[in-house]
Amino acid sequence: MDAFGHVNNVVFLRYLEEARIDFMFRLAPGEGSTSFTGGSVVARHEIDYLRPLVHRHEPVTVETWVTRINAASLTVAYEVKDTEQVYVRASTVVVPFNLAEGRPRRITAEERSFLEAYTDGADDADSPEGVAA
Numbered sequence: 041m042d043a044f045g046h047v048n049n050v051v052f053l054r055y056l057e058e059a060r061i062d063f064m065f066r067l068a069p070g071e072g073s074t075s076f077t078g079g080s081v082v083a084r085h086e087i088d089y090l091r092p093l094v095h096r097h098e099p100v101t102v103e104t105w106v107t108r109i110n111a112a113s114l115t116v117a118y119e120v121k122d123t124e125q126v127y128v129r130a131s132t133v134v135v136p137f138n139l140a141e142g143r144p145r146r147i148t149a150e151e152r153s154f155l156e157a158y159t160d161g162a163d164d165a166d167s168p169e170g171v172a173a
Contacts, residue, residue, distance in 0.1 A: 047093040052128050053085065056118050059102035060132060063116070068154060075151045079139035083113065087130040098122065106159045107131065112146050114155055 068075040093100065100122050108115040113135045120128040138145045147155070 045095045047127075049087070049089065052087065052089070052120065052130070055100075055102055055120055056085070056087075056130055056132060059104045059118060060116050060134070063104045063158070064134075068151075073150065075148065075154060076136070078145065079137040080134050081137045081144075082132055083135050084133040085130065086132075087128060089128055091125065091127055093120070093127045100127065104158075106155045109147065109152060109155050109159065112136065112144050114147065117160075 064076045064080070100120055103119045103121070105117055106114060107117045113133055115131055115133050117131045118129070119126050120130075135144050136147055136151070137143070
């Protein structure tokens with residue numbers, strides 16, 4: 041919380057990060073799968089703060105879905121909300137990264153197949169059809 045009792049803008053980035061990591065690593069296909077384990081980097085964040093989220097005891101939901109899959113990047117969209125309103129709409133461009141070689145890598149066929157199951161079929165973040173984290 042900030043001095044005004046609102047969730048700080050940086051904290052929202054952490055909420056998005058936790059949802060994205062949960063999505064890409066916990067839900068990734070198959071036990072023993074190496075999908076997404078080689079590393080990834082964030083290339084871009086875009087966040088629209090729609091209304092302040094004030095101190096409360098009730099949880100919020102972070103819905104997560106995929107809006108774009110390219111050869112070497114993907115875009116994850118989010119809504120941070122409760123049952124009555126949306127507080128934040130955001131998106132993140134993620135680039136799979138080979139940490140050992142120090143360079144970006146292409147999305148594998150297994151990763152693409154997984155991501156397509158959570159794609160809303162559009163190139164924007166207007167219609168959540170994803171998973172709640």
